[in-house]
Amino acid sequence: MRYSSYFIPTHKEIPADAEVISHQLMLRAGMIRKLTSGIYTYLPVGLRCIRKVENIIREEMNRAGAIEVLMPAVQPAELWQESGRWEYYGRELLRFKDRHNHDMCLGPTHEEVITDLVRREIHSYKQMPINFYQIQTKFRDEIRPRFGIMRGREFIMKDAYSFDADEEGANRSYEIMYEAYKRIFQRCGLTFRAVEADSGSIGGSFSHEFMVLANTGEDQIVNCMKCSYAANLERAEVRVADEAPASESYQMEPIQEIHTPSMKTVEDVTSFLGISADQLIKTLIFVADDEVVAALVRGDYELNETKLKNVLGCQTVELAGHDLIEETTGAPVGFAGPVGLKVKVVADQSIKVMKDFVVGGNRKDFHIRNVYLNRDFKADLFGDLRVITPQDICPRCGGEIAFNRGIEVGHVFKLGEKYSRALKALYLDEQGRESTIIMGCYGIGVGRTVTAAIEQNHDKDGIIFPIPLAPFEVTVLPLQMHEQTVVESAEKIYRDLIENGIDVLLDDRDERAGVKFNDADLLGIPVRVNVGLRGLKNGKAELKIRGESETVEIPLENAAEIIVDKVKGLYDSLK
């Protein structure tokens, strides 16, 4: 490609509306332009990156035996009503009516459509396993789109759906996708982790998120320093400390009500009483589905709503409003406690081993001290309810754990029969019995993978693309466009590289060297070839790798050959 006849509108200035580095760089490098909130045009260079990711995904999905299809973006309401999501999905599902006044929506995902296809076409165990995938534009009407393409409303996604006759097959399909995803992100040259994610009612570890590690990531992940355990914060299990439960023979002080005027927070109460937060129990009032429950966690811990939901086995949990709290506890917010409460009490497992603690008094401006579990109140249910902390240990091996930030670029999920049952996707097994197909779904954010790559690989000068994602593998810079020898030598190298199948950008603009250097750096093209008078005097060109500081001279005669080797070397270094 010749720069002068291409379209790469770069900018020196940092756009005001972009707060994360990938968004800024993508705008500055002329990769994307915003049309409206959360909706972007991919300019040629951005599109090239997108295509590189798509091609890697396509190759690996095909290798894993998945079959490519392309489903419609516009979908009829009927299917969504059938699955129950027309009601459930909320405003993120963009709905509209067609000219016949039929309810329609823009597809945020395609479980309904693919399940509809499969129920019409797949009738026998002999037709399975089968896995369909597509790379397609999705629309989710996000409340607050941000970070450019990282969290847009319209975005390109690869989604795959597996269909199996039995659990064993479904697990195998899941495993195959899990492995394919590892290969995909490896090939993209990204540093990532596959972490266990909450799978809600399905249980087990049948959901993994693929996280690209980056300090600016929106998600927190936890991983063990010793073993392979990794999970997102929502999911990460807390291992119970091996401490003896409070023994009955312990000297128990009588319960004592204390005046704590206007002390609503853990901090207020602990500093007033001169105790540490781990001697206090927080009581949080929730509405779980339709039932009011009290959740107890130690004062220094944070409650994990997902875990609460799972322990209760309910669909939704929501913190109670002020009125409900007052109605339930008889006191305003900040003074709730388990003693004398009439509602179901769920306690974090850490509370089992606590003794002599402080709780809210269920009375305005009062707390209670010297409280003991079982003597003063009982918990209906114990479980892992809290968010893991850096002081905790690995739930698998007991090793030290680390916290990292990540960007979710992929998700694999065993769906089970959720959609196949709702949409009646059935098949006949070997015995001629009718059963429900078991599904899995597997997504990759294509654009987000590009942004994650940039978040992970950049410096003050711009992007440092891993070569598999780079819009061009090599850029050739003739540094003096008015010098015929320079232009001719550069053209020769350019032609030779094209001959060798290299993605090469020839910067044939009549610009000063500095401009070309800066644009090349900004775009993040991995290999740069300088052709200038200085080197040409000795029959040399220069080779520079983006992100490395040294420039090496290479002889003009076999320049292309050396460059091709270098490109291969960059790919090989990712294996």
Add this chain to the structure above:
RNA sequence: CGGGGCGUGGCGCAGUCUGGAAGCGCACCUGCUUUGGGAGCAGGGUGUCGGAGGUUCAAAUCCUCUCGCCCCGACCA
């Protein structure tokens, strides 16, 4: 949806409080010089001041309505 902020040339912004000739930097166009890390000089043009209505002799500026965008929060995955 709640809170906050911003809409002025292609981009980044000043001007708005206190009404009185629409400006600055970058970019862009022409010419000359320059030419290995975003050149210099000279000249040039670029505007429905987001939109509508109102107040006024006079509105980018004040008032009302409206649209769009950004940030924080709640929500969702």
